[in-house]
Amino acid sequence: MNDAMLYSPILVITLAALSTYAARAAGAFLSGRISTQSPVIDWITCVTYALLAGLVVRMIWLPLGALAATPDWVRLCSAATGLLVFFIARKSVGFGVLSGTLMLIALTW
Amino acid sequence: MLVMSASFVGFGSMLHDANWSVWEALYSTLSTWALPGQIAMAEMAYSGAPLLAIVLAVGFINARLLPLVASLLPHVRRADVPTWKYYAVAMLVAATSWVGTMRRLPDLGQDQRLHYLTGYGLALYLATPFATVIGYYLAGQVPQPITLALVFLNPLYFMLLFLFDLHQAAKVLSLLFGATLGPWLYLYIPNWSLIVTGLVGGTAAWWLARTPWLQKAQLHLHDKARPDE
Numbered sequence: 001m002n003d004a005m006l007y008s009p010i011l012v013i014t015l016a017a018l019s020t021y022a023a024r025a026a027g028a029f030l031s032g033r034i035s036t037q038s039p040v041i042d043w044i045t046c047v048t049y050a051l052l053a054g055l056v057v058r059m060i061w062l063p064l065g066a067l068a069a070t071p072d073w074v075r076l077c078s079a080a081t082g083l084l085v086f087f088i089a090r091k092s093v094g095f096g097v098l099s100g101t102l103m104l105i106a107l108t109w
Numbered sequence: 110m111l112v113m114s115a116s117f118v119g120f121g122s123m124l125h126d127a128n129w130s131v132w133e134a135l136y137s138t139l140s141t142w143a144l145p146g147q148i149a150m151a152e153m154a155y156s157g158a159p160l161l162a163i164v165l166a167v168g169f170i171n172a173r174l175l176p177l178v179a180s181l182l183p184h185v186r187r188a189d190v191p192t193w194k195y196y197a198v199a200m201l202v203a204a205t206s207w208v209g210t211m212r213r214l215p216d217l218g219q220d221q222r223l224h225y226l227t228g229y230g231l232a233l234y235l236a237t238p239f240a241t242v243i244g245y246y247l248a249g250q251v252p253q254p255i256t257l258a259l260v261f262l263n264p265l266y267f268m269l270l271f272l273f274d275l276h277q278a279a280k281v282l283s284l285l286f287g288a289t290l291g292p293w294l295y296l297y298i299p300n301w302s303l304i305v306t307g308l309v310g311g312t313a314a315w316w317l318a319r320t321p322w323l324q325k326a327q328l329h330l331h332d333k334a335r336p337d338e
Contacts, residue, residue, distance in 0.1 A: 007160050009129060009130075009133045009154070010133065010136070011160070012150060012154055012160060012163055012164075013133060013136055013137045013140060013141070013150070014140065015160065015163075015164045016137070016141055016146060016147070016150045016163065016164065016167040017137070017140035017141040019146075019164050019167050019168040019171065020141045020142075020143050020146055020167060020168075020171040020174065021200065022168070023168070023171045023172050023173075023174040023175045023178075024174050024175070024178050024199040024200060024202060025196055025199060026175050026178075027174060027175040027176065027177065027178025027179040027182070027199060027202070028178055028179075028182060028195045028196050028199040030175070030179045031178060031179040031180075031181075031182035031183055031186075031195075032179075032182070032183045032186070034179060036176040036179055036180040039315075039319075041175075041176045042279060042315060042318075043311070043312065043315045044169075044172045044173060044175070044176070045173060045176075045279070045280070045283075046279055046280070046282075046283040046310075046311035046312070046314045046315040046318075047169055047172075047283075047307040047308060047311030047312065047315075048169060048170055048172065048173045048307065048311070049271070049280055049283035049284055049287060049311065049314075050283040050284070050286050050287030050290070050291075050306055050307050050309075050310030050311035050314060051149075051166065051169055051170060051287060051291075051303055051304070051306055051307030051310075051311065052145055052149075052170060052267060052271070052287065053271060053283065053284040053285075053286075053287030053288045053291065053310075054287040054288065054290055054291020054292070054294070054295075054302070054303060054306035054307070054310065055145075055148070055149055055152065055264075055291060055303055056264045056267045056268050056271070056288075056291075057268075057287075057288045057291050057292050058291050058292045058295050058302075059152065059263075059264035060261075060264045060265070060268070061292050062292055062295060062296075063260075063264075064127070064152060064155045064156060065123070065126040065127050065155065065260065066126050066253070066256065066257055066260060067126075067257055067260055067261060070257060075261070078261065078265070079264075079265060079268065082265050082268075082269065083268075083269070083272075086269050086272065091272075091273055093112060093266065093269045093270060093273060094111070094112055096265070096269045097112070097115070097262060097265050097266050097269060100261070100265045101258040101259075101261055101262055101265065102258070104254070104257060104258045104261050105254045105255060105257075105258045108253070108254040108257055109252075109254045
């Protein structure tokens with residue numbers, strides 16, 4: 001982590017793990033007692049999707065760390081290649097990821 | 110399983126790139142075992158977000174595990190198994206083990222299902238620390254373009270996973286709103302951008318998808334989608 005991180009890494013990992021296990025434990029507690037097709041669960045899914053979509057686009061477009069040193073067009077071109085192959089290969093996530101990362105290697109070599 | 114391991118390799122590389130220790134990478138994988146939240150944690154810690162923002166974001170991301178566990182456990186439940194074991198096996202429920210177990214349920218008797226989930230979940234769980242450590246050390250050893258590719262792997266992987274299933278209007282809208290709001294808010298409120306993106310974008314999508322005209326459009330979409338399935 002960089003200098004901006006002032007708290008202990010073990011603390012942040014532990015709290016992240018606890019907040020994750022809380023969802024699993026709540027699921028175990030509520031299993032059989034709630035319908036998993038309720039509006040509240042739909043809302044949770046929507047929040048998760050929006051949050052992760054925002055994170056993914058930010059990680060490709062405005063990355064942190066070593067990727068930040070690569071030009072924007074290299075990352076966008078690699079993501080576009082992955083996307084194109086994904087659809088050509090009838091929505092194969094494996095081929096999409098493989099071709100996108102290979103394109104990034106080719107463009108940064 | 111291959112893609113899942115690859116994405117934990119990518120996580121290991123990411124943590125190496127962000128100067129975490131290999132023990133911290135391992136600890137995160139073994140204690141959290143839900144990759145999207147682990148990635149959000151690492152990214153937010155790197156950009157200096159406060160602890161509360163990180164815990165809330167990880168909590169929202171992994172809240173999706175609640176319905177996964179709640180929908181899976183009734184299928185594997187047995188009268189002779191004590192309750193605490195379900196809380197232990199819940200740790201092994203993640204997207205991959207959920208899909209894998211749900212798919213095999215019809216072939217399994219009620220008494221075999223819990224064993225199947227435990228075995229399959231444990232196999233996945235035990236593969237991930239190795240993948241994390243491999244990714245961590247690869248990032249330091251291989252030429253820089255390959256390190257970059259390992260770090261790039263996860264955002265690409267999650268982007269394609271999202272595009273895999275776009276039949277529901279609520280999900281499509283959530284992705285559109287999140288993808289637009291996320292980077293834009295990051296420029297103004299970097300620390301809280303993810304939580305605001307999720308809450309604002311997700312709630313707007315959820316609410317819009319419940320309006321009558323979109324529900325009609327969704328039915329239409331389903332009719333169109335059916336012949337391909």
